[in-house]
Amino acid sequence: MxxxxxxxxxxxxxxxxxxxxxxxxxxxxxxxxxxxxxxxxxxxxxxxxxxxxxxxxxxxxRIHTDYSFGFPVDLGASWLHGVCKENPLAPLIGKLGLPLYRTSEDNSVLYDHDLESYALFDMDGNQVPLDLVIKVDKIFKMILEETDNVRQEFSEDMSILRALSIVFERKPELRLEGLAHKVLQWYLCRMEGWFAADSDSISLKCWDQEELLPGGHGLMVRGYxxxxxxxxxxxxxxxxxxxxxxxxxxxxxxxxxxxxxxxxxxxxxxxxxxxxxxxxxxxxxxxxxxxxxxxxxxxGVGVENKIILHFKNVFWPNVEFLGVVAETSYGCSYFLNLHKAAGHPVLVYMPAGKLAKDIEKMSDEAAASFAFTQLKKILPDASSPIQYLVSRWGTDINTLGSYSxxxxxxxxxxxxxxxxxxxxxxxxxxxxxxxxxxxxxxxxxxxxxxxxxxxxxxxxxxGKIDLFQPGMGDEVSVIPLQISRF
Missing domain, CATH: 3.50.50.60 (FAD/NAD(P)-binding domain)
Incomplete structure (x- = not known):
């Protein structure tokens, strides 16, 4: 410049x-x-x-679009949360003609994909039946409704994990076993991914205070x-x-x-x-x-990272993402399928919380190998990636975390x-x-x-304020008095 x-x-x-x-x-x-x-x-x-x-x-x-694969891939922010005219970024994205791939029709905090686009697998590579996925989804929402009752009852705050344990003590019929329990842990894993933190550190009183814009979630196909x-x-x-x-x-x-x-x-x-x-x-x-x-x-400041695996050919199901269910949320995995969204033979592994921090202790090569190992558990015949990228938002001196x-x-x-x-x-x-x-x-x-x-x-x-001229991009309007408690 x-x-x-x-x-x-x-x-x-x-x-x-x-x-x-x-x-x-x-x-x-x-x-x-x-x-x-x-x-x-x-x-x-x-x-x-x-x-x-x-x-x-x-x-x-924390917006970082990489082109080393020959096409854009976002190592940081990659979604527009709220595909609607109320979103302040919508006019700019619209004027630039940037396409969005809508990964969810609703504005849920819990996950950013529709159920029909899930492909969940157990550690033996067996796909979880869709009817079980839908059943556990409904139960998870019931459990969260019960945690709201816990929130109303207790004056002191507690973690989401502690609230879940109270719900299971009071309503043992909501406690799941076997494969259903593993699917429930995967839902908890995705909730932790939204906050980039583990459920034992997320506030019960404040976790749902965010105002969600309508329109669902849209992936920035050409990057940010x-x-x-x-x-x-x-x-x-x-x-x-x-x-x-x-x-x-x-x-x-x-x-x-x-x-x-x-x-x-x-x-x-x-x-x-x-x-x-x-x-x-x-x-x-x-x-x-x-x-x-x-x-x-x-x-709080949490950590969510991306391990981006570029393959020569597509060998996975044509769904928006692949998931691995496990006994704990820490053991669960999540892969975003960029081939369905953008046409590129790429899977993005997205660990959060303690798992993300543990992986940051590895070299890039070891981190990519770890992600590929998770993939091999569900797709034993998976071919090795030809390229990979690894983000390190938690240890990057310029960020020291992903988001609050x-x-x-x-x-x-x-x-x-x-x-x-x-x-x-x-x-x-x-x-x-x-x-x-x-x-x-x-x-x-x-x-x-x-x-x-x-x-x-x-x-x-x-002394240059002109009260009769609008501010930056604003109409002339009545401005309320500013009163602060701080």
């Missing part, structure tokens, strides 16, 4: 000078994921001077990268710039990166992943308020506390979305929200 050729001296004097004489308001956006790009795009379109600092040598964050490129077009982006220190001053902010360069601006929008904030990889001066640090500490979830004993309003600005620091990302945590559209919407909050705050300081 042309703007990348600017020297840091020019940036300090032009974009980020602390002197208030005639110049445009300036903002530093930290993090080049979809939240950071959405914020930077909105502010630049509002005539702000914006520089975006990204630690990696690529954009997208075109969305990232569109948002990034024309922005001043500095790749390989890892923020290490953020200083709040009375007249702006100063951001120091790993190579000791410093950037100055009126405000900053912080969109780094929750795992990075938890690791305290960035020093804040003065330190963040206790309520903000508590939110960072107490929101409600931990046991912690209130759901922590997401709102993480979003609330601190002076001229604004926060965005999936973990700041109260209703759409863990989703690409949730991250995107928090980026645009933080941009508007930042725009108003900075223009307020400059």
């Amino acid at each position: 042309e703007s990348r050729s600017k020297s840091n001296h020019q940036l300090q004097q032009g974009v980020c000078s602390a002197r208030p004489q005639k110049r445009s308001p300036s903002v530093i956006v930290i993090g080049g994921g979809i939240a950071g790009l959405a914020a930077a795009r909105a502010l630049q379109d509002a005539s702000f001077k914006v520089v975006l600092l990204e630690s990696r040598d690529r954009l997208g964050g 990268l075109p969305v990232i490129h569109t948002l990034a077009k024309g922005l001043d982006i500095r790749l390989g710039h890892r923020a290490t220190k953020i200083v709040r001053m009375y007249n702006g902010v100063k951001v120091t990166v790993e190579n000791r360069k410093t950037f100055f601006a009126d405000a900053a929008i912080i969109t780094v992943p929750l795992g990075v904030l938890k690791a305290k990889s960035i020093i804040f001066e003065p330190k963040l308020p206790d309520w903000k640090e508590a939110a960072i500490s107490d929101i 979830y409600d931990a046991v004993g912690k209130p759901h309003d922590l997401y709102e506390k993480l979003r609330v600005p601190v002076d001229n620091l604004f926060f965005a990302g999936e973990a700041t979305s109260v209703l759409h945590t863990g989703s690409a559209h949730g991250a995107f919407s928090t980026g645009t929200m933080a941009a508007e909050d930042c725009r108003m705050r900075v223009l307020e300081r400059y």
Whole structure:
């Protein structure tokens, strides 16, 4: 990009000078994921001077479309959860003409595929009869309804797993045995995959607080990268710039990166992943308020990975995914079939929670071998993959986790506390979305929200607010008073 050729001296004097004489308001956006790009795009379109600092040598964050197989495959986010006009990403995806493959007609939290597309197998390679799969599905929903009764009865929070044990104690007729028990564990495995966490750490009181958009789940057939490129077009982006220190001053902010360069601006929008904030990889001066640090500490961050296996030929059933049932959810497996969705001979193994963390301790070769071993259990004649890719979101220094979830004993309003600005620091990302945590559209919407909050705050300081002009993409409307408890 042309703007990348600017020297840091020019940036300090032009974009980020602390002197208030005639110049445009300036903002530093930290993090080049979809939240950071959405914020930077909105502010630049509002005539702000914006520089975006990204630690990696690529954009997208936890959106990472890989082309090494000769076609796009997403190692991170790959679904649009809520294929509808209410989804804030829908207009952009529609304008780009990106096709979606709908993997579910409903908006269930429990799984993102319709029952008719399941092909479940036991460890001996025998396919589970569909009528048993449907029967267990109904029982699992009954069990979850009973856990709601447990939630209403107990004042203190507990894990989903503990609530399940209480249900089985009270209603032993819901306790399954044999193959049906293994299928039930597979459903629990898929529920854990949604939260990227094990059921013994997911909050009973808060697990279903997410607002699900209508329209079901749509797989991005060509990957998410075109969305990232569109948002990034024309922005001043500095790749390989890892923020290490953020200083709040009375007249702006100063951001120091790993190579000791410093950037100055009126405000900053912080969109780094929750795992990075938890690791305290960035020093804040003065330190963040206790309520903000508590939110960072107490929101859960889970791990879900992808081991992508590319084969020469298709040898598996023509269903959207293959599943392996087992005695425990830890032993269950899940493979997404990209051939049905996108026409490529690819299966994607998707471990979550403790299993994902254990696999991250392996080499890429060993991880791919592990995934293939799970596949051989159900398809003994499976041919070896010709290529593979392995994600490591839990140990990647730039993420340290996949996405957030409600931990046991912690209130759901922590997401709102993480979003609330601190002076001229604004926060965005999936973990700041109260209703759409863990989703690409949730991250995107928090980026645009933080941009508007930042725009108003900075223009307020400059005395340039025009109350009779609409905000970024908004109609003129009555704005409610902002009242916060934090």
